[in-house]
Amino acid sequence: MKQLSGLDASFLYLETANSPMHIGGLAIYDPSTAPNGQVNFKEIIANTTARALRLPALTNTLTEVPLSMDHPYWRRDGDFDPEFHIRHIALPKPGDWRQLCIQTARLHARPLDRAHPLWEMYVIEGLDNVEGYPPGCFAVLTKMHHAAIDGASGVEIMSAIHDLEPIAGLQPAIESNKGEPRPTNLELIWRAQLNSLKTPLRFVSVARNTLPGFARFATGLARGRLSRVTDIPRTRFNTNVSPHRVFEALEVPLEDIKAIKNSVAGVTVNDVAISICGGALRKYLSNKDELPEESLVAMAPINIRSEDKRGSAGNQVSQMTVRICSNIAGAVPRLNAVRDGTHKAKELNNAIGAKTMTDYAQFIPSTLSASAARLASRIGIANRGRPIYNCVITNVPGPQIPLYFTGAEMKSTFGVGPPADGLGLFQAIGSYNGRFTIAVSCCRNMMPDPGFYRECLQASFEQLRDEAAEIRNTQNKSSKKKTSKRKATKRKTSKKMSAKK
Numbered sequence: 001m002k003q004l005s006g007l008d009a010s011f012l013y014l015e016t017a018n019s020p021m022h023i024g025g026l027a028i029y030d031p032s033t034a035p036n037g038q039v040n041f042k043e044i045i046a047n048t049t050a051r052a053l054r055l056p057a058l059t060n061t062l063t064e065v066p067l068s069m070d071h072p073y074w075r076r077d078g079d080f081d082p083e084f085h086i087r088h089i090a091l092p093k094p095g096d097w098r099q100l101c102i103q104t105a106r107l108h109a110r111p112l113d114r115a116h117p118l119w120e121m122y123v124i125e126g127l128d129n130v131e132g133y134p135p136g137c138f139a140v141l142t143k144m145h146h147a148a149i150d151g152a153s154g155v156e157i158m159s160a161i162h163d164l165e166p167i168a169g170l171q172p173a174i175e176s177n178k179g180e181p182r183p184t185n186l187e188l189i190w191r192a193q194l195n196s197l198k199t200p201l202r203f204v205s206v207a208r209n210t211l212p213g214f215a216r217f218a219t220g221l222a223r224g225r226l227s228r229v230t231d232i233p234r235t236r237f238n239t240n241v242s243p244h245r246v247f248e249a250l251e252v253p254l255e256d257i258k259a260i261k262n263s264v265a266g267v268t269v270n271d272v273a274i275s276i277c278g279g280a281l282r283k284y285l286s287n288k289d290e291l292p293e294e295s296l297v298a299m300a301p302i303n304i305r306s307e308d309k310r311g312s313a314g315n316q317v318s319q320m321t322v323r324i325c326s327n328i329a330g331a332v333p334r335l336n337a338v339r340d341g342t343h344k345a346k347e348l349n350n351a352i353g354a355k356t357m358t359d360y361a362q363f364i365p366s367t368l369s370a371s372a373a374r375l376a377s378r379i380g381i382a383n384r385g386r387p388i389y390n391c392v393i394t395n396v397p398g399p400q401i402p403l404y405f406t407g408a409e410m411k412s413t414f415g416v417g418p419p420a421d422g423l424g425l426f427q428a429i430g431s432y433n434g435r436f437t438i439a440v441s442c443c444r445n446m447m448p449d450p451g452f453y454r455e456c457l458q459a460s461f462e463q464l465r466d467e468a469a470e471i472r473n474t475q476n477k478s479s480k481k482k483t484s485k486r487k488a489t490k491r492k493t494s495k496k497m498s499a500k501k
Contacts, residue, residue: 078179
């Protein structure tokens with residue numbers, strides 16, 4: 001057995017009836033590349049099972065300590081039932097994009113069963129009228145608890161169940177999946193007591209390693225080199241969430257995003273994504289007459305997984321607090337402001353140390369955390385005072401080559417996130433095979449019109465693309481003028497030299 005880290009366990013403690021803490025992805029596949037041009041459900045079960053049995057994150061079952069005296073454990077499950085995890089449904093006719101989004105939101109809203117390994121997969125057929133995809137495509141929605149994976153490890157698991165060629169990809173099945181015996185309650189309590197004796201020594205060690213970072217942080221604030229994000233406004237997304245969800249997504253060429261990035265000095269793809277979201281939220285809240293004068297603020301997770309941790313499950317993330325500059329009307333001025341803000345956020349994060357949050361998360365009191373989360377939800381703490389963030393914007397780049405699932409080519413993939421009390425809007429940024437996506441998961445009460453928000457994202461992207469193109473055109477004209485002047489000067493010099501001769 002392996003004990004969950006404090007950060008991994010926190011996603012279990014924060015889970016409430018209205019905010020299940022799983023993440024996932026929606027992928028759309030074209031089966032025409034598969035042998036005989038089709039994929040059947042039995043092949044999907046057989047292929048996925050063969051690979052799942054080799055991935056501990058897909059076969060481990062949660063073992064909780066009595067009375068929540070310590071963080072839970074992952075235990076290898078010997079009774080893995082693929083037909084419980086992999087399910088088959090179809091959209092009703094006409095099978096369009098809106099129906100797929102509604103079905104995705106409904107399935108994602110349901111909590112996972114903690115008696116089984118914490119993941120589910122839904123194969124969704126009937127996508128015959130989804131614009132941009134050939135008839136006969138199918139979708140796969142995956143759900144996996146955030147306690148087991150973060151975005152980066154989710155991409156690694158996705159890669160493990162896909163192929164680089166359009167073959168069926170069946171691997172030899174594992175003859176037996178030997179499970180670990182469940183320890184008795186007495187054994188779990190004894191382990192908890194031993195861990196509690198070690199905790200003070202661990203805390204001293206962590207504190208000793210992180211004190212220099214806190215000193216740099218305090219000194220930087222005092223001298224003005226560092227600055228914190230304050231005055232965060234309250235929006236419709238910063239109250240308690242309902243149990244109902246909506247889902248939408250925008251997909252654009254990745255080369256357009258890179259062209260925008262290359263038009264403005266010092267800008268990253270992540271800056272472009274944040275700026276597009278900032279413009280979309282400006283348009284959306286303006287339409288509702290709810291746009292605050294202050295900029296909205298996003299929580300931006302950061303992958304801190306080191307090379308030696310690649311391929312491991314669990315969470316290895318820190319976070320930045322970033323202004324999305326929704327108070328700026330111009331797209332390029334907004335992008336410049338976002339770039340400056342993310343630069344300051346990185347300096348602040350580096351001063352403290354990227355791993356500080358994960359180090360201290362180990363000391364989260366397991367006995368009180370779940371009760372505190374339920375109490376906070378019940379009395380509506382998220383509805384009072386200023387929020388810590390307005391939304392989540394997370395960027396997890398994917399592979400830039402085609403992937404295949406049981407022979408079918410993956411055409412698109414979109415992230416699906418967990419809206420939570422006080423943070424009801426989750427925007428997952430991703431990229432795959434030359435396409436760039438912004439996928440939106442939100443509480444339905446907060447965003448009853450997700451299609452309109454997608455229009456806001458599209459308009460924000462187009463505004464930024466067009467303004468960036470104008471900058472490139474101006475730069476090109478200026479460059480041509482300079483080149484012409486240099487050539488003219490060379491010609492004059494050459495004529496003078498010839499006259500002297």
